[in-house]
Amino acid sequence: MTFINELIPEEEKAKIDFQQFTSIDVRNIDSEFLDTWTVNKEFNAYLIYLTGSAPNGPDYFGLYYNDNYFQFSAFSDIKISSDEKKINWKLQGMRVPVELLHKKNNDNLADLKKSIESLIQSALKAYGYLYKLDKDESVTVEGELAIIGPMRISPRK
Secondary structure (H helix, E strand, C coil), rough: CEEEEEECCCCHHHCHHHCCCCCHHHHHHHHHHHCEEEEEEEHHHEEEEECCCCCCCEEEEEEEEECCEEEEEEEEEECCCCCCCEEEEEEEEEECCCHHHHHCCCCHHHHHHHHHHHHHHHHHHHHHEEEEECEEEEEEEECEEEEECCCCCCCCC
């Protein structure tokens, strides 16, 4: 699975319904970073940085994959030395499409979670931090995503 960071044309952005990311107020999505996404065209997968929390809080991402919207959070730990930069992502919680939650007691949901985690790990390794990954940087991803709820909770008014 090869992900790359690339500029996204406006017509591609228009295909994504940012209202799907219901646990984040769409007005708070960091539009400064919406021009570049981490993309795997072979898998029709797009990792989109949505917003970050306070200095010690997690970053929030959207994953569009096979016409489904997922949202997850991860903490970053960046260590810089004179000869390298290490970025470590620690996965936190994930929201999944509501129709997939009905399969909660089904092995299919566990398999889907595992494949989404693998996709996210690959995407974050290409993403680096804020879509920047230099040759002297290394990226690791640890932890498991806990499913914390559905994508659609209720429409915003």
